[in-house]
Amino acid sequence: xxxxxxxxxxxxxxxxxxxxxxxxxxxxxxxxxxxxxxxxxxxxxxxxxxxxxxxxxxxxxxxxxxxxxxxxxxxxxxxxxxxxxxxxxxxxxxxxxxxxxxxxxxxxxxxxxxxxxxxxxxxxxxxxxxxxxxxxxxxxxxxxxxxxxxxxxxxxxxxxxxxxxxxxxxxxxxxxxxxxxxxxxxxxxxxxxxxxxxxxxxxxxxxxxxxxxxxxxxxxxxxxxxxxxxxxxxxxxxxxxxxxxxxxxxxxxxxxxxxxxxxxxxxxxxxxxxxxxxxxxxxxxxxxxxxxxxxxxxxxxxxxxxxxxxxxxxxxxxxxxxxxxxxxxxxxxxxxxxxxxxxxxxxxxxxxxxxxxxxxxxxxxxxxxxxxxxxxxxxxxxxxxxxxxxxxxxxxxxxxxxxxxxx
Amino acid sequence: xxxxxxxxxxxxxxxxxxxxxxxxxxxxxxxxxxxxxxxxxxxxxxxxxxxxxxxxxxxxxxxxxxxxxxxxxxxxxxxxxxxxxxxxxxxxxxxxxxxxxxxxxxxxxxxxxxxxxxxxxxxxxxxxxxxxxxxxxxxxxxxxxxxxxxxxxxxxxxxxxxxxxxxxxxxxxxxxxxxxxxxxxxxxxxxxxxxxxxxxxxxxxxxxxxxxxxxxxxxxxxxxxxxxxxxxxxxxxxxxxxxxxxxxxxxxxxxxxxxxxxxxxxxxxxxxxxxxxxxxxxxxxxxxxxxxxxxxxxxxxxxxxxxxxxxxxxxxxxxxxxxxxxxxxxxxxxxxxxxxxxxxxxxxxxxxxxxxxxxxxxxxxxxxxxxxxxxxxxxxxxxxxxxxxxxxxxxxxxxxxxxxxxxxxxxxxxxxxxxxxxxxxxxxxxxxxxxxxxxxxxxxxxxxxxxxx
Numbered sequence: 001x002x003x004x005x006x007x008x009x010x011x012x013x014x015x016x017x018x019x020x021x022x023x024x025x026x027x028x029x030x031x032x033x034x035x036x037x038x039x040x041x042x043x044x045x046x047x048x049x050x051x052x053x054x055x056x057x058x059x060x061x062x063x064x065x066x067x068x069x070x071x072x073x074x075x076x077x078x079x080x081x082x083x084x085x086x087x088x089x090x091x092x093x094x095x096x097x098x099x100x101x102x103x104x105x106x107x108x109x110x111x112x113x114x115x116x117x118x119x120x121x122x123x124x125x126x127x128x129x130x131x132x133x134x135x136x137x138x139x140x141x142x143x144x145x146x147x148x149x150x151x152x153x154x155x156x157x158x159x160x161x162x163x164x165x166x167x168x169x170x171x172x173x174x175x176x177x178x179x180x181x182x183x184x185x186x187x188x189x190x191x192x193x194x195x196x197x198x199x200x201x202x203x204x205x206x207x208x209x210x211x212x213x214x215x216x217x218x219x220x221x222x223x224x225x226x227x228x229x230x231x232x233x234x235x236x237x238x239x240x241x242x243x244x245x246x247x248x249x250x251x252x253x254x255x256x257x258x259x260x261x262x263x264x265x266x267x268x269x270x271x272x273x274x275x276x277x278x279x280x281x282x283x284x285x286x287x288x289x290x291x292x293x294x295x296x297x298x299x300x301x302x303x304x305x306x307x308x309x310x311x312x313x314x315x316x317x318x319x320x321x322x323x324x325x326x327x328x329x330x331x332x333x334x335x336x337x338x339x340x341x342x343x344x345x346x347x348x349x350x351x352x353x354x355x356x357x358x359x360x361x362x363x364x365x366x367x368x369x370x371x372x373x374x375x376x377x378x379x380x381x382x383x384x385x386x387x388x389x390x391x392x393x394x395x396x397x398x399x400x401x402x403x404x405x406x407x
Numbered sequence: 408x409x410x411x412x413x414x415x416x417x418x419x420x421x422x423x424x425x426x427x428x429x430x431x432x433x434x435x436x437x438x439x440x441x442x443x444x445x446x447x448x449x450x451x452x453x454x455x456x457x458x459x460x461x462x463x464x465x466x467x468x469x470x471x472x473x474x475x476x477x478x479x480x481x482x483x484x485x486x487x488x489x490x491x492x493x494x495x496x497x498x499x500x501x502x503x504x505x506x507x508x509x510x511x512x513x514x515x516x517x518x519x520x521x522x523x524x525x526x527x528x529x530x531x532x533x534x535x536x537x538x539x540x541x542x543x544x545x546x547x548x549x550x551x552x553x554x555x556x557x558x559x560x561x562x563x564x565x566x567x568x569x570x571x572x573x574x575x576x577x578x579x580x581x582x583x584x585x586x587x588x589x590x591x592x593x594x595x596x597x598x599x600x601x602x603x604x605x606x607x608x609x610x611x612x613x614x615x616x617x618x619x620x621x622x623x624x625x626x627x628x629x630x631x632x633x634x635x636x637x638x639x640x641x642x643x644x645x646x647x648x649x650x651x652x653x654x655x656x657x658x659x660x661x662x663x664x665x666x667x668x669x670x671x672x673x674x675x676x677x678x679x680x681x682x683x684x685x686x687x688x689x690x691x692x693x694x695x696x697x698x699x700x701x702x703x704x705x706x707x708x709x710x711x712x713x714x715x716x717x718x719x720x721x722x723x724x725x726x727x728x729x730x731x732x733x734x735x736x737x738x739x740x741x742x743x744x745x746x747x748x749x750x751x752x753x754x755x756x757x758x759x760x761x762x763x764x765x766x767x768x769x770x771x772x773x774x775x776x777x778x779x780x781x782x783x784x785x786x787x788x789x790x791x792x793x794x795x796x797x798x799x800x801x802x803x804x805x806x807x808x809x810x811x812x813x814x815x816x817x818x819x820x821x822x823x824x825x826x827x828x829x830x831x832x833x834x835x836x837x838x839x840x841x842x843x844x845x846x847x848x849x850x851x852x853x854x855x856x857x858x859x860x
Binding site for chain 2: 076080173174175176286288289291292295298299300302369370373
C-alpha cells in the first residue's frame with residue numbers, strides 16, 4: 001500500500017475525470033468541447049505539477065469508439081440487419097448506402113474505422129459490380145468486412161485488398177445471423193481502445209503505461225472484499241457515461257473458459273447513459289421486457305425521449321437491467337452467468353452518483369422475479385465514492401513493486 | 408394521476424390530433440344511443456348481422472357509402488382505415504387526404520380517422536345511428552382506438568397476434584401485446600359507461616391454408632387477453648376454409664372451446680359471439696362465379712349459426728370494390744339469409760374430436776410456460792414455434808408448419824414444425840392427405856392460391 005500513497009491516480013472517463021490522492025477521491029465533469037488533455041490540465045494542472053511522471057498512474061475508458069459505413073442492397077434486410085449488429089457491438093454508424101443508389105451516394109470525408117458490405121442470401125449472385133469498387137476507392141477506411149451472399153465472395157475478394165470475409169448475416173430464411181460479424185466488430189473495438197490520439201497525449205504527464213479502466217477495475221476484484229462487505233460469488237457492474245462493463249467471478253460460468261485470473265469481464269459498448277445515450281435507448285427499445293419494466297417503474301415509454309434528471313435515472317436503471325439480461329439465460333450471445341447463485345451485486349461508475357440503493361433494488365428485484373422467477377435478490381452494494389478503480393490501481397502498483405524486488 | 412391515465416394523455420397529445428377532451432368523450436359515451444353498440448344488437452336480435460367492408464379517404468365519400476349501405480339493409484357499417492394511418496404515419500395520411508379532397512381522387516385506401524378527428528367523424532356515426540366496426544390492421548392502435556371510441560365506433564377489430572403476424576414483418580411482438588393491452592383497457596373502461604364495447608379478433612389470419620387448430624388457438628388467446636383486461640363482449644371469428652364440413656366443424660369447436668376457456672379463466676359474465684368471413688382468398692374473374700361463391704358462403708354462415716357475417720363482392724378480383732358493388736353484396740346476402748331458415752344441425756364427431764384435441768394440446772403447452780403473465784406465455788410460445796401462422800411474413804414466425812388440402816378440400820397439417828400437437832392428432836391429420844404420384848407439395852400450395860378462380 002505504501003507505493004500508492006506516493007502516487008497520483010487518474011481515471012479518465014468519458015464523462016468524469018476521477019483523481020485519487022492520498023486516499024481522497026475527487027471528480028470533475030468533463031468539458032466535451034475541449035480535448036481531454038487540455039481539459040484535464042486546466043482542472044488538475046496544479047496537482048499534476050506536484051508529481052513526477054513516474055508517480056502518476058492513469059487509466060481510461062474514453063477512446064471514443066469505432067465508426068462504420070455500411071453498404072447493403074435493401075433497407076428491409078441487409079442494411080437493417082447490419083445496422084442492428086453494429087449498434088449492438090457498440091459501433092458508431094457514420095453512414096449507410098443502398099447499393100442501387102451508390103452512384104448518387106457521397107463517400108464520407110472522414111476516415112472510417114470499418115466498412116461493412118452486406119447483401120443477398122447465399123445462392124444469389126451478380127449483386128455487386130465495379131460500381132462498388134469505384135465507390136470504395138473514394139473512401140478512406142482502416143478495415144473492410146464482407147458478410148453477404150457466399151456467391152459474391154470471389155468477386156469481392158479479387159477486387160478489394162485486405163477484405164475480411166465472414167459468414168452471411170442473412171440466413172436462407174431471411175433471419176439475422178449476427179455471431180460472426182458481432183465478434184469481429186467487438187474484437188476490433190478492443191484492439192482500438194488504447195490507440196486513440198486523445199489518450200496518447202496523456203503520456204506527456206505520465207511515465208507509466210496507461211491502462212484501460214475495465215482492466216483496472218477487473219484487477220480490483222480479488223481485493224474488493226477487503227474494503228467492501230461482499231462475498232464470492234459477486235459481480236461488479238460499472239455503468240459509466242459511454243460504456244457498461246460487467247466483471248464476474250468465473251464460478252458463475254459453466255463454460256470451460258481458460259484464462260488467467262479468477263475473474264472475467266464483459267464490456268457492453270454503447271450502454272452508457274450520457275455519451276452513448278442514444279444507443280442505450282435503442283437497445284432498450286429492442287428488449288422484450290422493457291415496456292413491462294417501465295410500467296413497473298411507473299413511467300411511460302416517452303421517458304426514453306425525455307432529457308430530464310428523472311429520465312437519466314430511468315436510463316441508469318435500464319442499463320442495470322439490460323446488462324443483467326445480456327448475461328442471463330435469456331440471451332445467448334454473451335457469456336451466461338449463474339445469476340441465481342450470486343451473493344452480491346456491486347454497482348460502481350457514474351451510476352452511483354444518481355441512483356439510491358432502493359432505485360437499484362427495485363430494478364434488480366424486477367429482473368429476478370420476471371426472468372429468473374426468484375423472490376430473493378442478492379445483496380446490493382453501492383460503491384458510492386467510485387473507489388473500486390483505485391483498488392485495481394493499488395493491485396497493479398503493488399504487483400509492480402513486488403516484481404521489481406524479485407532477484 | 409394513474410400511469411394509465413398519464414399514458415392516455417401522452418398518446419392523445421399527438422401533433423395530428425387537434426383536440427381531445429376526456430371528460431366530454433366520457434359524457435358522450437355515457438349518453439350514446441344503444442343503437443351504436445353491436446353488443447346491444449347481439450343481445451336484442453336473433454338475426455345474423457350483415458357487415459360489408461369499405462372505407463374512403465374523404466368524409467363525403469364515406470357518408471355516401473353509408474347511405475348506400477343503409478339502403479341495402481346493412482346491419483353493421485364498416486370503417487376501413489387507410490394504410491398510412493395503420494402504420495402510424497399520420498403526416499403522409501394528412502397530405503394524401505388533402506390531395507384526395509382537392510382533386511376528388513382517392514389517394515388513400517381508407518379513412519384517415521386521426522386526421523379527420525373524432526368530432527367530425529362522430530357527426531357521421533351518430534347520423535346513421537348504426538353500429539360501426541373499426542377495421543384497420545394496426546399493431547399500435549392506441550391512438551386510433553381512442554379516436555374511434557370518441558367518434559362513437561364501439562366495435563374494434565384486431566389483436567396483438569392477428570393484426571401483427573399476417574400484416575407485418577418487423578414490428579416487435581412484445582410491443583404489439585402491450586399496445587393492445589392498452590386498447591383492451593380503454594375498451595373495458597368505456598364498457599362500464601353504457602353498453603359493452605365489443606372487441607373482435609381477426610380469424611382469417613394470412614387467409615391462405617390456415618389450419619383451424621391454429622386459428623382457434625389464436626382466437627381463444629386474443630379473447631382471453633381481452634377479457635383479462637375487463638372487456639365483456641368479444642367476437643371470435645374465422646373465414647371460409649373452402650370445405651363446408653371443415654367450416655361446420657371449426658364453428659362447433661371454436662364456439663365450444665372459447666366458452667370453455669373463458670369460463671376456465673373466470674370470465675363467466677363475458678358474452679362471446681361468432682363471426683364468419685366470406686372467402687378471403689383470391690376471387691374468380693367471372694362475376695357470376697363470384698356471386699355463387701358469396702351465396703355458398705352465406706349458406707355456410709347460416710349453417711354454422713354465425714352471429715355476424717362479413718361480406719365480399721362480385722368485383723373482388725378487380726381491385727377495391729365500388730360502393731354500389733358493396734351494397735349489392737349486402738342486399739344479396741340479406742336475401743339469401745332470408746331463405747335459410749330452419750337448417751339442420753350438422754356435425755362430424757371424429758373431426759370435432761381431433762380438432763378439439765389439437766387446440767387443447769397447443770393451449771396446454773402455452774399455458775404451461777413458466778412466464779408470470781398470459782401475454783408473455785403466448786409470446787414465448789410464438790418464439791418457440793409452439794404457435795405459428797403458416798405463410799406469415801413476420802420475422803418471429805417459425806414458418807415450419809406446412810398445410811395442404813386433402814381430397815375433400817379440408818386444410819390439413821402436413822408438417823407440424825414445433826406445434827405441440829400429439830402424435831395421435833398429427834397421425835389423424837396426415838392420414839387424410841393423399842398426394843398423387845409425382846405431385847409436389849409446393850405446386851399444390853401455389854395452386855391453392857387460385858383454388859376458387
